[in-house]
Amino acid sequence: MQAKWKAALIWLVLAVAGFYLINELIVVGVINAFIENMLVTIGINIILATGLNLIIGFSGQFSLGHAGFMAIGAYATAIITQQISNTLGFYLSLGVGMVIAMLVAVVIGIPTLRLRGDYLAIATMGAAEIIRVVINNLKITNGAAGMYNIPALANWPTVYVFVCLTTLMIVNFARSRAGRAIQAIREDEIAAEAVGINPTKWKLAAFVMGAATAAIGGSLHAVYIQTIAPSDFGIMQSISLLIIVVLGGVGSITGTFVAAIVLGVLDTALQQFGALRMVIYALALILIMVFKPSGLLGRYEVSIKGLLERKGGHHGTTDSHEVE
Amino acid sequence: MALLTVTKLSKQFGGLDAVADVDMHVDAGELVALIGPNGAGKTTLFNLLTGVTPATSGKVTLTTASGKVALLGKRPSDIAKLGLARTFQNIRLFSKLSVRDNLQAAMTHRYHENFFAEILRLPAYYKKEALVGGWTDALLREFDLTAVADLDAGNLPYGTQRRVEIARAAATAPRIIFLDEPAAGMNPEETAGLRELIEKLRTDFQLTVVLIEHDMSLVMNLAERIYVLDHGKMIAEGTPAQIQKDPAVIAAYLGGGVHA
Numbered sequence: 405m406q407a408k409w410k411a412a413l414i415w416l417v418l419a420v421a422g423f424y425l426i427n428e429l430i431v432v433g434v435i436n437a438f439i440e441n442m443l444v445t446i447g448i449n450i451i452l453a454t455g456l457n458l459i460i461g462f463s464g465q466f467s468l469g470h471a472g473f474m475a476i477g478a479y480a481t482a483i484i485t486q487q488i489s490n491t492l493g494f495y496l497s498l499g500v501g502m503v504i505a506m507l508v509a510v511v512i513g514i515p516t517l518r519l520r521g522d523y524l525a526i527a528t529m530g531a532a533e534i535i536r537v538v539i540n541n542l543k544i545t546n547g548a549a550g551m552y553n554i555p556a557l558a559n560w561p562t563v564y565v566f567v568c569l570t571t572l573m574i575v576n577f578a579r580s581r582a583g584r585a586i587q588a589i590r591e592d593e594i595a596a597e598a599v600g601i602n603p604t605k606w607k608l609a610a611f612v613m614g615a616a617t618a619a620i621g622g623s624l625h626a627v628y629i630q631t632i633a634p635s636d637f638g639i640m641q642s643i644s645l646l647i648i649v650v651l652g653g654v655g656s657i658t659g660t661f662v663a664a665i666v667l668g669v670l671d672t673a674l675q676q677f678g679a680l681r682m683v684i685y686a687l688a689l690i691l692i693m694v695f696k697p698s699g700l701l702g703r704y705e706v707s708i709k710g711l712l713e714r715k716g717g718h719h720g721t722t723d724s725h726e727v728e
Numbered sequence: 729m730a731l732l733t734v735t736k737l738s739k740q741f742g743g744l745d746a747v748a749d750v751d752m753h754v755d756a757g758e759l760v761a762l763i764g765p766n767g768a769g770k771t772t773l774f775n776l777l778t779g780v781t782p783a784t785s786g787k788v789t790l791t792t793a794s795g796k797v798a799l800l801g802k803r804p805s806d807i808a809k810l811g812l813a814r815t816f817q818n819i820r821l822f823s824k825l826s827v828r829d830n831l832q833a834a835m836t837h838r839y840h841e842n843f844f845a846e847i848l849r850l851p852a853y854y855k856k857e858a859l860v861g862g863w864t865d866a867l868l869r870e871f872d873l874t875a876v877a878d879l880d881a882g883n884l885p886y887g888t889q890r891r892v893e894i895a896r897a898a899a900t901a902p903r904i905i906f907l908d909e910p911a912a913g914m915n916p917e918e919t920a921g922l923r924e925l926i927e928k929l930r931t932d933f934q935l936t937v938v939l940i941e942h943d944m945s946l947v948m949n950l951a952e953r954i955y956v957l958d959h960g961k962m963i964a965e966g967t968p969a970q971i972q973k974d975p976a977v978i979a980a981y982l983g984g985g986v987h988a
Contacts, residue, residue: 576846576847577846580841581860582841584836587833588830592821592823594820595816595822597779597804598814599808599833599900600834600837601833601836601837602805602806
């Protein structure tokens with residue numbers, strides 16, 4: 405019980421300290437606009453990839469449709485903030501985007517989550533493509549030209565807070581009754597059914613939850629980049645999120661953080677290499693996969709509570725993980 | 729009183745009658761064994777009863793506190809909730825989860841946790857987790873698994889994995905437990921341990937046990953009643969002493985034309 409609260413407090417202190425550190429570095433001038441842009445991109449990628457990791461890593465459903473849900477969030481925000489261009493409008497659009505994304509996830513999930521492995525990947529990819537094509541042809545979304553002049557309603561602190569919130573939400577979900585059910589399905593669906601777990605229900609729950617976080621990421625993307633087009637949410641976007649999940653370690657939220665940061669920094673650092681950039685980037689991916697096939701961190705999670713318990717020498721009986 | 733009644737249950741795979749017109753019943757508190765040569769349809773029968781494979785025809789009725797319930801056509805997860813738990817011939821553990829999580833994953837239908845209490849870690853969440861933690865600790869002690877509680881189930885020795893699987897079935901709070909060849913691949917010492925464990929399921933957990941097993945000494949010592957299945961048909965039923973003398977059973981095991 406003691407370790408639980410102590411760990412929560414330490415995570416809170418770390419989160420606040422991180423915030424002030426970035427803030428100070430910006431004031432001092434160490435972090436310029438260029439680096440700040442990198443940090444925000446990393447933050448948005450973390451939000452998107454942790455949601456995808458819940459679907460792929462925890463419930464074991466290989467989804468390639470994450471960009472579709474991201475598009476829903478982004479367009480909800482772009483359209484609503486045209487009418488109400490203030491912070492209130494942004495948070496309203498964020499909620500609307502989440503709700504629509506969750507509804508769409510239910511509609512897509514019920515038929516497709518019966519499929520397994522690569523079949524599911526193709527079906528979800530198709531579903532995301534349908535979302536993109538619909539957006540491409542609607543008047544309200546301004547078709548293929550996309551939407552621009554979206555008001556700048558999010559800066560790095562907004563993204564930072566949302567990274568903390570969505571991570572907390574997903575980690576808590578994964579370390580509860582729901583999380584045990586979806587992980588059991590990942591391990592062995594037949595055995596999970598035999599112990600009273602309804603696979604359809606729980607797979608759908610994880611899928612819908614992942615879709616909601618993707619919509620949050622999309623909304624933040626829209627108000628930060630300020631210009632969106634349907635082509636931003638194609639299969640390549642889904643794959644780049646998948647790369648973050650696989651590289652960090654399927655089923656490790658800490659790994660998703662590490663991979664998003666490593667790839668974000670790598671991407672920025674390589675910009676001076678021009679045409680060689682993608683070659684080096686791809687080479688780095690191949691090398692990591694060859695030498696760390698289960699991702700940078702495998703299934704490892706940072707756990708302050710675990711550290712406290714090990715130091716204190718007494719063993720708790722509750723779950724030993726608590727991230728951020 | 730019959731807890732589980734099976735009437736004219738059949739399953740055809742293409743032209744093959746894997747299970748044909750099987751009648752059987754299991755009374756509350758009984759230990760029933762199901763034996764038969766390889767390929768007789770024993771595991772298929774288990775799969776039909778627990779809903780893993782849909783039956784072609786027939787009826788399966790479970791007597792519950794609120795009356796009789798027909799089991800055929802229900803999802804396996806709903807059948808499990810009604811109190812039918814099972815183990816698998818080729819162990820199916822959640823290998824990358826700890827033993828503790830394996831047991832807790834089998835308890836999800838025994839309590840409800842509010843979504844917002846979960847993600848916001850409200851007091852209700854901790855109350856529920858403490859409750860489930862208590863159930864788990866008790867089970868771990870009962871099955872002598874406390875020492876390995878935090879290890880991944882897939883890394884345990886074979887005999888221990890069998891024990892975890894039985895403990896996981898018991899974690900669903902069942903009324904009937906179906907054990908599919910629990911002694912397969914065990915050494916004599918482990919088999920002796922298994923025998924104690926099955927006794928424990930009956931005495932401490934008040935469970936009805938249905939057992940598929942090839943280890944005849946185990947079957948003859950434990951079972952009160954035995955069903956014999958051959959080529960999908962129920963060829964004999966009776967006490968161990970009756971079954972040992974039954975000419976049809978001897979013919980099925982040793983081949984026809986044996987005159988005892």
